[in-house]
Amino acid sequence: MRIVLLGAPGSGKGTQAMILTGQKNVPHISTGDMLREAVSSGTRFGRKAKDIMEAGELVSDEIMLGIIAERLSQADAADGFILDGFPRTRQQAIDLDELLDQLGVPLDTAVLMDVDFDILMKRLTGRRTCSKTGKLLNIYFSSEEEIAECLNAGGELIHREDDNEETIGNRLNVYRENTEPVVEFYRKRDRLTMVDADGPIDVVYERLLDAIS
Numbered sequence: 001m002r003i004v005l006l007g008a009p010g011s012g013k014g015t016q017a018m019i020l021t022g023q024k025n026v027p028h029i030s031t032g033d034m035l036r037e038a039v040s041s042g043t044r045f046g047r048k049a050k051d052i053m054e055a056g057e058l059v060s061d062e063i064m065l066g067i068i069a070e071r072l073s074q075a076d077a078a079d080g081f082i083l084d085g086f087p088r089t090r091q092q093a094i095d096l097d098e099l100l101d102q103l104g105v106p107l108d109t110a111v112l113m114d115v116d117f118d119i120l121m122k123r124l125t126g127r128r129t130c131s132k133t134g135k136l137l138n139i140y141f142s143s144e145e146e147i148a149e150c151l152n153a154g155g156e157l158i159h160r161e162d163d164n165e166e167t168i169g170n171r172l173n174v175y176r177e178n179t180e181p182v183v184e185f186y187r188k189r190d191r192l193t194m195v196d197a198d199g200p201i202d203v204v205y206e207r208l209l210d211a212i213s
C-alpha cells in the first residue's frame, strides 16, 4: 500500500494513519512529526523550522523533498507507506511523482479526508498528545476512559505549540492557498479518493478502508 493522506489541519490524517499503520504493517510517515522531532533536537535547522511552524507557514519545498527522499529510501518503506502531511504544495506533488518514478514504486492513491472547516477549530484547540503513549486525544471528543488511560500510565496531555487560534487560522489559510491545489493535482490525474471524515473515528476508519481497498 502506497498512499498519501490529504486534508486540512485537524481533518484526522494523523489519527487515521496511526490506526492504519498498526493494521497494515507499513510505516506512517508524517512530515509534521519529523519536523517536530527536529525542533526538539534543537539543531540549527530545528530552530528555523520552529519559527516557521509556530507561524503556521510552510517549510521550503526543497528541504521537504530532501527529508522525504531520505525517508522513503529506508528499508521499512520498500513495501509501502502512508504519507501524512506531504505533499502540501503542487511542487511537492510533482517532486513526489518524480521520486517515486525513480524508485519504481507508483502511488496507489491520494485520499482526501474531507471535513467542513467549521469543526476543525474545536478539533485542533482540543487536541492533546499523550506523552507516554503518543496517542492523539482530544479534551472535547475523547472519552473519560481514554484520557484516564494516559494519565494513569503517568502520561501528560501535551498541547501542540501551533494549536492556538491565531496559528490555526493561518494554517487553514495556508491550506486553502497551497494544499487545495494538490487536491486538484490528483483529481485531474484520476488519482484522488474522497473520504467523509466527519463522524466517529472508527466509522471514518471503516470509510477509509473501503476507499483504499
Ligand code: AP5
Residues within 6 Å of the ligand: 007, 008, 009, 010, 011, 012, 013, 014, 015, 016, 031, 032, 033, 035, 052, 053, 056, 057, 058, 059, 060, 064, 084, 085, 086, 087, 088, 092, 123, 124, 126, 127, 128, 136, 137, 138, 141, 162, 171, 197, 198, 199, 200, 201, 204
Ligand atoms: P502537521 O503536523 O502535518 O499538521 P497539519 O497538517 O496541520 O495536520 P494536523 O496534525 O494538525 O491534523 P491532522 O489532520 O493530522 O488531525 P489529527 O488526526 O491530529 O504539520 C505541522 C506543520 O509542519 C505545518 O504547519 C508546517 O509548518 C510544517 N510542515 C509539515 N509538513 C510540511 C510539508 N510537507 N511542507 C512544508 N511544511 C510542512 O486530529 C486532530 C484532532 O481531532 C485530534 O485531537 C483528534 O483526536 C481529533 N479527531 C480526529 N478525528 C476525529 C473524529 N473523527 N472525530 C472527532 N475528533 C477527531
